[in-house]
Amino acid sequence: MDTAEIRRRFLNHFSERGHTVVPSASLVAQDPTLLLVNAGMVPFKPYFVGDLTPPWSRATSVQKCVRTVDIDNVGRTARHASFFQMCGNFSFGDYFKAEAIPFAFELITEGYGFRPDDLWATVYLDDDEAEEIWRTLLPPSRIQRRGKEDNFWSMGVPGPCGPCSEIYFDRGPEYGRDGGPEADENRYLEIWNLVFMQYARGEGSEYGYEIVGDLPARNIDTGMGLERMATLLQGVENLYEIDISRPVLDAAGRLTGARYGTDPAADVRLRVVADHTRTAAMLISDGVSPSNEGRGYVLRRMLRRAVRDARLLGAREPVMAELFTEVRQAMGPIYPELVDQAEAITAVAVAEEAAFLETLRTGTTLFDTAATQARSTGSAQLSGESAFRLHDTYGFPIDLTIDMAADAGLTVDEAGFRRLMERQRQTAKADRASRRIGNLDLSAFRPILATAGPTAFTGYSELARESG
Numbered sequence: 001m002d003t004a005e006i007r008r009r010f011l012n013h014f015s016e017r018g019h020t021v022v023p024s025a026s027l028v029a030q031d032p033t034l035l036l037v038n039a040g041m042v043p044f045k046p047y048f049v050g051d052l053t054p055p056w057s058r059a060t061s062v063q064k065c066v067r068t069v070d071i072d073n074v075g076r077t078a079r080h081a082s083f084f085q086m087c088g089n090f091s092f093g094d095y096f097k098a099e100a101i102p103f104a105f106e107l108i109t110e111g112y113g114f115r116p117d118d119l120w121a122t123v124y125l126d127d128d129e130a131e132e133i134w135r136t137l138l139p140p141s142r143i144q145r146r147g148k149e150d151n152f153w154s155m156g157v158p159g160p161c162g163p164c165s166e167i168y169f170d171r172g173p174e175y176g177r178d179g180g181p182e183a184d185e186n187r188y189l190e191i192w193n194l195v196f197m198q199y200a201r202g203e204g205s206e207y208g209y210e211i212v213g214d215l216p217a218r219n220i221d222t223g224m225g226l227e228r229m230a231t232l233l234q235g236v237e238n239l240y241e242i243d244i245s246r247p248v249l250d251a252a253g254r255l256t257g258a259r260y261g262t263d264p265a266a267d268v269r270l271r272v273v274a275d276h277t278r279t280a281a282m283l284i285s286d287g288v289s290p291s292n293e294g295r296g297y298v299l300r301r302m303l304r305r306a307v308r309d310a311r312l313l314g315a316r317e318p319v320m321a322e323l324f325t326e327v328r329q330a331m332g333p334i335y336p337e338l339v340d341q342a343e344a345i346t347a348v349a350v351a352e353e354a355a356f357l358e359t360l361r362t363g364t365t366l367f368d369t370a371a372t373q374a375r376s377t378g379s380a381q382l383s384g385e386s387a388f389r390l391h392d393t394y395g396f397p398i399d400l401t402i403d404m405a406a407d408a409g410l411t412v413d414e415a416g417f418r419r420l421m422e423r424q425r426q427t428a429k430a431d432r433a434s435r436r437i438g439n440l441d442l443s444a445f446r447p448i449l450a451t452a453g454p455t456a457f458t459g460y461s462e463l464a465r466e467s468g
């Protein structure tokens with residue numbers, strides 16, 4: 001079943017049950033507590049907390065999501081992508097647990113054809129009500145209770161929250177240990193989270209938040225991972241191999257000369273290249289441009305990592321233009337914003353790639369020298385001084401230096417790096433202050449000052465001594 005069909009069935013299932021189909025919002029979050037939309041409910045938060053009256057009591061959507069917290073998992077687990085699509089159904093003070101659980105179960109079993117025997121459910125520690133409902137659908141042995149970490153959901157402070165119930169598919173013993181989701185989340189693949197959004201979260205308490213009261217109504221917020229569903233329904237190993245991702249993965253292989261499926265370490269990099277390229281394209285199509293802070297920095301890191309990993313896999317020429325074409329072909333039918341702005345989107349990535357390749361070209365020599373030097377002194381650490389110089393002279397972001405050092409079997413003196421950065425910041429501040437007073441432009445001296453450190457002016461006393 002292709003992704004388009006999974007998506008169609010989801011939206012149909014819920015529109016047949018009285019839900020209004022709402023298009024995906026932009027990845028750029030309107031909510032001040034978030035940089036990027038990371039769940040289907042984010043655009044609906046004002047309805048949950050009661051700031052706005054929802055125009056419908058039931059809604060369904062397939063929301064574009066980016067999760068930077070999952071970046072380190074990308075390419076390594078079967079189930080985490082940095083960009084993914086969350087299919088959701090929402091009740092704004094309308095139905096609650098007794099309908100939400102069967103709605104999901106019916107779609108999974110009748111709509112997508114899963115056998116109930118392969119399914120597990122989890123509920124929050126004290127949620128007897130949800131467990132009761134699940135017992136009408138699954139045997140008690142396949143219902144587990146889990147704690148706050150997994151079965152309590154919240155968004156922002158202040159924000160809505162509530163216990164949740166998750167649905168898992170057992171991929172079988174060849175994927176890991178027995179014992180349900182609590183024992184092994186690789187074998188038991190989480191496909192859907194049903195959140196019973198009923199409390200308001202506020203500041204305070206030693207955990208950084210606490211429940212401060214009830215929301216104006218009891219709501220439902222659910223999220224089913226479209227790519228995870230596709231992974232299972234298409235019988236592939238991980239979500240990079242599904243219909244809408246595989247072409248990008250294959251293109252990454254073609255462009256770098258690394259054949260997917262031959263070397264596990266190379267496979268991780270190929271998946272990272274494919275993943276980050278797609279996320280970058282989606283971010284640019286929503287108006288994000290590379291920069292050194294916020295969303296722009298997320299995008300910049302994605303592009304740089306993709307470019308660098310492509311190099312490490314063997315690419316000798318720029319790869320972005322072609323990878324972006326593949327992303328557009330795979331995702332364009334659902335996201336016209338990728339097609340309408342095709343040239344402008346690709347141009348952003350191509351320019352960032354060119355600039356970064358130049359940075360890499362000039363900085364790599366210095367990096368190699370510094371690494372050799374570190375090793376020759378018997379140290380497994382790159383000095384803060386070297387990291388600072390790479391940053392200051394060649395524009396190497398510290399995370400790139402750390403990555404490159406790790407590949408060379410070295411760590412980086414990050415504390416030393418930060419001290420030098422701080423010293424530079426102070427110097428720059430002092431410069432600005434003196435410029436304001438004396439109209440003197442001292443910026444040309446800043447690099448000297450940053451590397452050599454501040455010099456105490458001793459002229460008066462020394463000269464006085466000499467002449468005296």
Ligand code: ATP
Nearest residue numbers: 067070079080081084190191192193223224225228
């Ligand atoms: P996991 O525990 O596997 O990291 P999660 O509990 O963090 O997932 P939720 O926050 O409950 O995920 O999000 C709802 C659904 O969105 C998940 O059940 C899953 O199907 C999907 N999902 C979450 N994170 C990702 C991701 N990084 N890539 C693809 N799908 C995801």
Ligand code: MG
Nearest residue numbers: 067069070080
């Ligand atoms: Mg997660």
Ligand code: MG
Nearest residue numbers: 149150166190
């Ligand atoms: Mg989870």
Ligand code: MG
Nearest residue numbers: 150166190193
């Ligand atoms: Mg979850």
